[in-house]
Amino acid sequence: MKILFASLILFASGSNLYAQTPNIDAIINPKAVENIEKVLSSDVMRGRATFTPDIDRAATFIETQFKAAGLKTLNGAPGYLQPFALVNAKLISVTASLDGVDIPESAIAVSSSSPHLVINESSGYEKIFIKEGSAAVDVIKYLSQDKKNYLLLVDTSLSKRFPRIKSFALQQFKSPRNVVIVLTAANPSKFSITVEQEVSERKLANVVGILPGKSKKDEYIIFSGHYDHLGVGQPNEKGDSIFNGANDDASGSTAVMILANYFSKLHNNERTLVFATFTAEEVGGFGSQYFSRQFDPARVMAMFNIEMIGTESKWGTNSAFITGYEKTDMGKILEKNLSGSKFTFYPDPYPEQSLFYRSDNATLARQGVPAHTISTAKMSEEKFYHTQGDEIGTLDMKNMAEIIKSIAISAQSIIAGTDTPTRVDATQLR
Numbered sequence: 001m002k003i004l005f006a007s008l009i010l011f012a013s014g015s016n017l018y019a020q021t022p023n024i025d026a027i028i029n030p031k032a033v034e035n036i037e038k039v040l041s042s043d044v045m046r047g048r049a050t051f052t053p054d055i056d057r058a059a060t061f062i063e064t065q066f067k068a069a070g071l072k073t074l075n076g077a078p079g080y081l082q083p084f085a086l087v088n089a090k091l092i093s094v095t096a097s098l099d100g101v102d103i104p105e106s107a108i109a110v111s112s113s114s115p116h117l118v119i120n121e122s123s124g125y126e127k128i129f130i131k132e133g134s135a136a137v138d139v140i141k142y143l144s145q146d147k148k149n150y151l152l153l154v155d156t157s158l159s160k161r162f163p164r165i166k167s168f169a170l171q172q173f174k175s176p177r178n179v180v181i182v183l184t185a186a187n188p189s190k191f192s193i194t195v196e197q198e199v200s201e202r203k204l205a206n207v208v209g210i211l212p213g214k215s216k217k218d219e220y221i222i223f224s225g226h227y228d229h230l231g232v233g234q235p236n237e238k239g240d241s242i243f244n245g246a247n248d249d250a251s252g253s254t255a256v257m258i259l260a261n262y263f264s265k266l267h268n269n270e271r272t273l274v275f276a277t278f279t280a281e282e283v284g285g286f287g288s289q290y291f292s293r294q295f296d297p298a299r300v301m302a303m304f305n306i307e308m309i310g311t312e313s314k315w316g317t318n319s320a321f322i323t324g325y326e327k328t329d330m331g332k333i334l335e336k337n338l339s340g341s342k343f344t345f346y347p348d349p350y351p352e353q354s355l356f357y358r359s360d361n362a363t364l365a366r367q368g369v370p371a372h373t374i375s376t377a378k379m380s381e382e383k384f385y386h387t388q389g390d391e392i393g394t395l396d397m398k399n400m401a402e403i404i405k406s407i408a409i410s411a412q413s414i415i416a417g418t419d420t421p422t423r424v425d426a427t428q429l430r
């Protein structure tokens with residue numbers, strides 16, 4: 001670790017004096033990868049489970065790395081931590097009447113972080129009709145915003161979908177907005193709704209840093225991975241109870257930190273680079289969902305999400321795959337930038353696993369962003385996947401360094417602003 005830092009300081013001062021390009025191998029190499037990977041995946045981190053002090057220790061380590069790389073914070077935040085809260089609201093009672101007609105509790109769903117709500121037609125709620133023949137998603141889209149209070153009147157033709165809508169309304173980010181959903185065929189001019197809830201809050205945080213662009217500051221390129229894992233569980237036959245998550249996804253988080261360091265030393269990014277490690281991937285992807293909300297999707301030019309790059313791919317070393325490859329031309333741009341190298345990016349060979357939809361790229365991809373996940377995981381036969389055996393000893397540091405280097409090199413023309421990947425056609429997504 002000390003030797004690495006000494007050499008980086010030399011490079012930093014050298015590049016100031018002579019504007020020379022740092023040697024990529026001096027920054028991205030197996031030793032540098034191992035130095036970070038071994039800390040994140042150590043037993044001391046106890047598997048980095050969301051909502052435990054263990055993941056907080058991992059966050060502190062990542063902050064230290066971002067600081068050493070000289071990253072700035074996102075939107076002038078006081079630090080690299082991007083804190084947020086998940087709210088668990090348990091309905092105690094709800095009463096509603098529409099034009100004086102009482103509505104049964106089973107026909108009401110509430111999405112709110114408030115313990116008490118008393119609303120009527122003069123409370124400033126926007127009334128929206130979800131008409132006959134609509135889909136559940138037409139209702140759910142009103143839940144993923146923080147700005148407005150809504151009363152959604154959902155036509156009774158959606159009654160079969162209502163349990164799904166109800167469960168979607170429950171799990172949520174802490175938010176000042178309230179949405180009340182009523183299954184009804186009525187169009188009331190007066191309404192009265194009272195809600196009592198028991199509300200508890202759980203805090204969590206992503207870790208995010210940026211390198212502002214030289215000429216295109218408001219065009220973002222995201223490099224990300226998730227730093228949470230499964231924590232401590234039952235001991236296996238060897239008595240090991242810690243799910244270290246060395247591959248899943250300490251490897252992706254390590255890549256993010258190494259790339260941050262590299263691009264900081266390179267110091268030539270025209271677009272703004274965002275380095276993000278997400279919490280809560282394993283428990284529902286809340287970290288990347290919250291992170292994604294902080295951006296105008298139109299301003300995000302590309303997202304490189306990195307997940308499980310510690311083992312060799314089904315094609316062997318020096319190769320990785322890109323999920324959703326055919327959905328944009330980003331993969332082709334990356335390939336072009338890698339031409340002449342020994343490295344190959346392939347389309348995702350496991351489409352039946354829906355990795356494009358299951359990983360932290362999905363939220364932004366659904367809003368049109370060319371957001372892909374890069375991985376080497378042999379999904380059908382990754383034998384330590386989600387086991388206590390996912391440890392650093394099963395990973396290939398040399399190949400990991402090559403993958404991280406390839407991501408850095410393949411991204412160059414996008415970072416320079418000379419290439420811009422095409423957008424995902426969100427209407428074509430499942």
Ligand SMILES: [Zn+2]
Nearest residue numbers: 248249282386
């Ligand atoms: Zn996992």
